[in-house]
Amino acid sequence: MNAKPSHRTSVPVETPSARYEILIGNGLLQRPETWAGLPRASHAVIVSNTTVEAIYEATLRDALSPLYRRVSSLALPDGEAYKTWETLNLVFDHLLREACDRKTVIFALGGGVVGDMAGFAAACYMRGVPFVQVPTTLLAQVDSSVGGKTAINHPLGKNMIGAFYQPARVICDLATLATLPQREFSAGLAEVIKYGPIFDAAFLDWIEQNLDALMARDALALSHAVRRSCEIKAEVVGQDEREGGLRAILNYGHTFGHAIEAGLGYGEWLHGEAVACGMVMASELSVLLGLMPGDFVPRMQRLLQRAQLPIAGPALGVSRYLDLMRVDKKAEGGAIRFVLIESLGRATVRPAPDELVARAIERHLTGV
Ligand code: NAD
Ligand code: GLY
Numbered sequence: 001m002n003a004k005p006s007h008r009t010s011v012p013v014e015t016p017s018a019r020y021e022i023l024i025g026n027g028l029l030q031r032p033e034t035w036a037g038l039p040r041a042s043h044a045v046i047v048s049n050t051t052v053e054a055i056y057e058a059t060l061r062d063a064l065s066p067l068y069r070r071v072s073s074l075a076l077p078d079g080e081a082y083k084t085w086e087t088l089n090l091v092f093d094h095l096l097r098e099a100c101d102r103k104t105v106i107f108a109l110g111g112g113v114v115g116d117m118a119g120f121a122a123a124c125y126m127r128g129v130p131f132v133q134v135p136t137t138l139l140a141q142v143d144s145s146v147g148g149k150t151a152i153n154h155p156l157g158k159n160m161i162g163a164f165y166q167p168a169r170v171i172c173d174l175a176t177l178a179t180l181p182q183r184e185f186s187a188g189l190a191e192v193i194k195y196g197p198i199f200d201a202a203f204l205d206w207i208e209q210n211l212d213a214l215m216a217r218d219a220l221a222l223s224h225a226v227r228r229s230c231e232i233k234a235e236v237v238g239q240d241e242r243e244g245g246l247r248a249i250l251n252y253g254h255t256f257g258h259a260i261e262a263g264l265g266y267g268e269w270l271h272g273e274a275v276a277c278g279m280v281m282a283s284e285l286s287v288l289l290g291l292m293p294g295d296f297v298p299r300m301q302r303l304l305q306r307a308q309l310p311i312a313g314p315a316l317g318v319s320r321y322l323d324l325m326r327v328d329k330k331a332e333g334g335a336i337r338f339v340l341i342e343s344l345g346r347a348t349v350r351p352a353p354d355e356l357v358a359r360a361i362e363r364h365l366t367g368v
Pocket of ligand 1: 080110113136180187
């Protein structure tokens with residue numbers, strides 16, 4: 001990446017429960033000002049995973065050591081398959097063994113899996129200790145680290161056990177994206193692309209025009225994509241912190257995507273890959289319901305394909321998709337509710353007839 005070290009920005013998040021900043025820039029981990037004004041404590045705990053710890057733990061430890069008398073670390077096993085109760089308990093084991101008190105600050109260093117688990121641990125330990133998100137995947141920088149959703153998976157449903165719990169700060173160091181494998185980078189682009197149809201048609205145009213630069217991890221393009229994504233997420237979460245309504249639009253493609261993730265077993269497809277394919281199905285459903293013109297589906301397909309994302313789902317069987325989708329947090333009284341696009345930049349959440357949902361799935365399965 002050819003980033004200019006001085007390129008830094010900050011996006012405020014303001015919800016009924018918290019106010020904090022998302023810092024975005026290149027080389028933030030090494031800058032003293034990144035850490036100024038964080039909650040004071042004698043102990044900081046870095047929660048990461050075995051992959052991320054090997055690359056970034058030492059840098060974060062160097063940054064925190066002047067600020068906290070003790071800095072301890074815990075590396076969780078890596079992967080969505082470990083986003084479980086058992087792994088969460090490893091965090092509690094560490095906090096208790098280290099005699100952490102209720103001022104201890106937890107630093108979640110890693111992608112969305114680490115962020116969701118460390119955040120949930122922070123929400124629960126002694127009924128809540130402060131935590132800071134240090135996201136190191138594109139997906140985590142543009143989505144999961146912002147807005148305070150924390151959770152683990154249950155075998156019967158993804159992210160079903162969790163809490164709304166806001167971080168004290170989010171630190172998006174774009175330099176960390178340099179080591180991200182291409183498949184993970186593409187998965188993050190799925191969540192960037194999502195913001196266009198649901199909230200900002202001009203951003204969708206911008207992504208289409210700049211996708212090659214993004215795929216090349218051009219620093220300025222990345223910086224804009226992360227900032228605009230965070231601005232949109234902050235705006236939505238600011239209006240609806242606990243998903244009483246508007247926030248559900250952030251789950252565009254997720255109802256279908258969660259079915260793919262759960263149906264194949266967590267970790268088989270990446271979350272962003274499942275969301276990409278889910279967005280194609282949700283776009284198809286928007287067309288089938290007469291909300292969007294027919295050319296919307298190929299437009300989404302072209303863009304997702306350019307980002308090297310899957311646009312056809314695994315052939316699990318339509319009834320299996322429908323069963324899996326009923327275990328969705330947006331479902332009400334057993335009726336699945338879908339995020340649908342009603343015009344570019346504007347989403348709606350509503351139920352849809354099973355036969356149309358089935359058709360939207362059938363049209364976008366592998367080998368069909
Ligand atoms: P992830 O956390 O599994 O990270 C992806 C992979 O990249 C892992 O193997 C990780 O070890 C590795 N990695 C992380 N940073 C790296 C780096 N800088 N260099 C090299 N390797 C690196 O996956 P993810 O896509 O970041 O997050 C997906 C999770 O986020 C899912 O569990 C999903 O449910 C959750 N999520 C939560 C929210 C929310 O609002 N809380 C939103 C979207 C997604
Ligand atoms: N990623 C969906 C949300 O934060 O609400």
